[in-house]
Amino acid sequence: MPTDKPTGVLFDVDGTLVDTTYLHTVSWWEALRQTDRPVPMATIHRAIGMGSDKLLDHLLGPERDRSADQKLRAAHDTLFAEYWERLVPLPRAADLLRACAERGLRVVLATSAAEHEVVALRRALAADDVIHTITSSADARESKPAPDILVAALEQSGLAAERVVFVGDSVWDVAAAGELDIPCVGLTCGGTGxxxxxxxxxxxxxxxxxxxxxxxxxxxxTRAG
Incomplete structure (x- = not known):
């Protein structure tokens, strides 16, 4: 394998770098409650990290009436937007990104958040000076646990799967990385043990x-690649 290829680290953002997992949980809980589809918060929490399409399949079943899906997504987005100005990074998240960059690693945020949410997440992190590439939901046809967003992150950053590590907080992150044989480092700050x-x-x-x-x-x- 050529050794002159760049190495890098891909980061999930929600629940990994910014403290949003439970905000998403509450927002989905309320959206479901408003449409008379109550789901316990613990069940919702375990699905956070999936895209909204797969999350609703997971929570409500794939054979459900999908006519309310768009209304549910819109309700979640409206509820979650109320927190945008109060989003906070998880402990030393920006310092971690800077430390990776200082060690010569290309720093990539591999998030499937919607583009308007990415703006709020970037503002909370305040580390644009060391971020090489940021994805959004528009870059992936299929959401996690499918690996599409990681494929997009690799393509946009010029990195190869065998030269990166992925950092995430959910089992869905681990599963997506596994599809590409990318080692995944887990963080428990998203609420998964x-x-x-x-x-x-x-x-x-x-x-x-x-x-x-x-x-x-x-x-x-730091052993990427």
Whole structure:
């Protein structure tokens, strides 16, 4: 394998770098409640990380009447937008991105958030100076656990799958990375436990960006490629 190819690290954003997992959970819970489709929050939380299409299939069943799907998505988006100005990064998230860049890694945000949400997420992170590439939902035909958004991130950043590591917070992140044989580092700050992430195939698990930063030089991230 040529050694002059760039190496990089792909990051999920929601629940991995920005503290949004439970905000999405509450927003979906309320959207479902408003349309008389109540689902327990714990069940919703475990589906966060999927795209909205697969999330609704997961929660309501693939054979359901889909006529209300667009209304549900719109309600979720409206409810979640109320939090945009209050979004906060998870501990030392921006410092982690900068530390990766300082080590010569190309930093890529592989998010399937809608473009208007990406603006709010970038503002919360305040690390544009070290981010090489950012994706959005418009870049993927199919959402996680399909690997489409990771494929788009690789293509847009000029990186190869064998030269990157993916950092995410859900089993859906681990599954998407596994489709491309990309090692996935799991963070538990999105609410999924260490055992579940490791059981899904994460090569290492840390509490949050701060914990990964503290161990960065001994982590799979700096061994990319």
């Amino acid at each position: 260490r055992g579940e992430l490791a059981g899904a195939g994460a090569v290492a698990v840390y509490e949050d960006p701060a914990a990964l930063l503290a161990a960065l030089d001994d982590s799979p991230v």
